[in-house]
Amino acid sequence: MKSPRTVAIAGLAAFAMVGALAACSAGGGDDSGKTELRVATFPPGADAAAYDAFAEQEAQFEKANPDIDIIGVEYEWEGPTFAVQLAGGSLPDVFTVPFTDSKTLLENGQLMDVTDEVEELGYADKFNPIILDAVKDGDRIYGFPRQAYAMGLHYNRTLFEQAGLDPDSPPTTWDEIRKAAKTISEKTGKAGFMEMTQNNTGGWQLVAASAARGGSIQEDNGDGTYTSTIANDATKAALEFLHDLRWEDNSLGSNFLLDWGTINQEFAAGNIGMYSSGSDVYTALVRDFSLNPDDYGLTVVPVENGGGTLGGGDIAVVSPTVDDATKAAAVTWIDWFYMQKLLDEDAAVLDAKTLTESGQAIGTPLLPVLDRETYEESLTWIEPYINVPRDQMTPFTDGIWEQTPVGEPKGKTQEIYALLDTVVQAVLTDQNADIDALLEAADVDAQALLDE
C-alpha cells in the first residue's frame, strides 16, 4: 500500500498533472521579438480556399510589416459569447461588430479608443458621416467602419424561370412580391418567400419591412431616452403581409424557425424563391453555403409611403484589453486589411487579385462607407477581377441609389429585436393571431426595456 514504489508512482502522477496544468497556461510569448497580433478571419465553416487567400494576405502583410506576427483566429460575431470571450481573453485583438451593437459596446467600455490613430491615418473626414456616427461617442472614435449594406431582396432565378416568371424583371412592389411568391409556391412546390424569425433576426427583418413602408419602431428623444412606437400602421402592414402569405396563399413554405444562417442554407439549397437580407450576403452564400451563382438574383426591397431601406454594416475594432504595442499593430492591420482597399488602387487590386485566385467573391454589392464616388471608382480599379454575377444584381445596383438609407433603431436594439421575434413567430404559427394585440404588448415590453 505504502511501498516506495507506490509513493513514487503517486508522485509521478501528481507531477504529470501539475505539468499538464502548467502546460495549459503556457504560451503567448514570442521569442522573435515580434508583436503577436490575433486577428479575426472567417466564421467557422468557411471553405479551405478562403483560408488559402487569407494565408496569402497574411504573408503580404508580414512582408511589409516584419515586426508584426499575424495569427488568424476563426471568428463570428455572436452577441451571446462576445462578453464571455472578452472577459476570458479569447477574443481576437482585432475583430468586427455590427453597427447595431457598437453603441452598447461603447457604453459598456468594451471598445478601444482609436481617435488619434484614425486622425493620424488621415481619413477621419472621408467617412460617410451617418456611418461614422455609429462608432463615435462625442468626438471620440472607437472603430473603423469597414463595410455597409442595405437590405436587399434575394431571389432564385432558376425558381423564377421554373414558375414562368421573368428573372430579369423581379417584383418591385410588395403586392408583386406576394403574387410572385404564390406563383413560385404553386408551380414549383418550394417556398415562394421566406422570413427569418429566430435569434433576433425576426425583429431585424420586421423593422426593415416596417421601415420600407415608412414606419419606425422608436423615437429618439435626443436626451438619451427613447419612446417605443412599435404599434404603428407600417409594422402592422408588414405583419399582415406575412400573415396573408402564410395563411391565405400558403406561399411561405413550412419552416418558421429560421435565422440568418439557416435561411441562407435553405436559399443556397434552392428551397426559397425570395427572402430579404443584407445586400452583402452573396459572399457568405457562396463561401459558406455553396450557392450556385447562376441561381442568384438581387433586387431592392420595395419602399412605399416615404419609407427607406434599412441599412447596417460592421466596424473593425480593437479589443479594449490590449497593450499599446498590440494596439499600434492592430491599427496597422486594420488600415492594411480593411481600409486601404477602399482608398488605394494598388491595395484594392492586390486584394482583389489575391481573393479571386482563391475563388473568393469580388464585387458583392455594398453601400459605401466612404463616399459614393470613391466607392464607384474603386469598382473600376478591380473590374477585371470582379467574379460575382453583377449583371444578375443590376436591379439592386441600379435601384439602391434612389432609396433613402435608414439606420437601425438605437435603443436596446437587440433586446427589442428579440421581443419582435416572438411577434413574427406568433403571426406565422397562429392563424388567429391578433396582430394589434401583439403589437400593443410588444410596445409595452419594449418601452419597459427602454426605461430601464
Added chain:
Amino acid sequence: MTLSTKHQAPTEGDPVPRPASGPMVPAPPARRPRTRNLRTWVRGGGLSTLVFLAPMLIVFTVFSWSPIVQSVIMSLQETNLLDAPTWVGLDNFVHVLNDPLLGTAILNTLYFALLALLFGFPLPIVVAVLMSEVRRAKGFYSALAYLPVVVPPVVAVLLWKVFYDASPTGLFNTILGWVGIPPQPWLQSSATAMPSLVLEATWAAAGGSIIIYLAALLSVPPELYDAAEVDGASIWNKIWHVTLPQLRGILFIMLILQVIATAQVFLEPFLFTGGGPNNATVTILLLIYRYAFQNSLGGDYGEATALSVMLAIVLALLSWLYFKLTERWSTS
C-alpha cells in the same frame, strides 16, 4: 499541524513564549509523538492517498466548487465581466421573479416533465419487460434499444429536425400520409412543438433506462414466478403482482432522476426551436441562457445566476427527498 496540536495540548498546556535565542531551548517532549504520528500517517498510506486525491481535488475546486460559489456571489451582483461588479442585494432575484416569461418557462418545463413522465417513463418499462420475455437474440434487441443513446445528442436533434419537416414531403408527414393522416406542423406550431420535443427526448433516453430495467429484472428471483405459476397466475398477473413490486425501488429512483433531468431540459428546446414558436418551448434553463447570453452586450449574468441559484435550491430539495425515500427503501 493539526495532528501535533491535538497531541501536545494535554501534556503541555498553554505554549510558553520562547526567547529569541531559539537554539538554546530544549526540544519540547511532544516532538517525538508528532514525528511518529506523521510517520505513521505516511506509512499508513496517507501521503499517497493525498497525492492521488490532489488532482481530483484541484480539478473539482477549479471547475466545480469555485464556479458554484462564484455563481452564488454573482447572483447578488451586477456585472459585465469587465468592470468591477457592483452589489445589488436581492435585486436580481426580484427582477427574475417579476419577469412575465418566468411563469411561461416554469409552466413549459412542467409540461415537458409531465409529457416525459406520461410517455417517456412507462415506455422503457414495457419494452424491458417484453425484452426480458424474448428467448432468442436478446443481445441484438438490447443493442438495438441502446443504439439511440450512442448517437451524439446534437446530431440526434439535427436529424430529427429533418424528420420533423412540416411540409407534406417531410419524413414523418410522408409516413403519416400512408395511413391517411394529414401532415402535422410538428415544431412549427405552439400546440405541437412541445410534444415533438418530448418524442425525440424519449427516443434518445429510453435506451439507457431499458438497460437499467433489464438488469433489475434479472434480479427478480425466478422462484417467485414459479410460485405464481403454481398458483395459476396469468402472464399479466405475474407482471402486476411479481415483476412490478420487485422493481419498485428502481422504478422510484428512475422516476426521481427523470424529474430532476426534465427540470433541466435545455438541449431540445435550444436546438429544435430556440424557445419558439411564440415562446411555446421556453424552459427554465433556456431562460437562464437567454438572460446570460441572448442579449449579452451588457449580459444579465446576475439575473441568470439568480435564476440558476433558485433552480438549484428546488433541485436540491428534490434530491434530498430522493435520498430520504431511497434510504428508507434500502433499509427496508
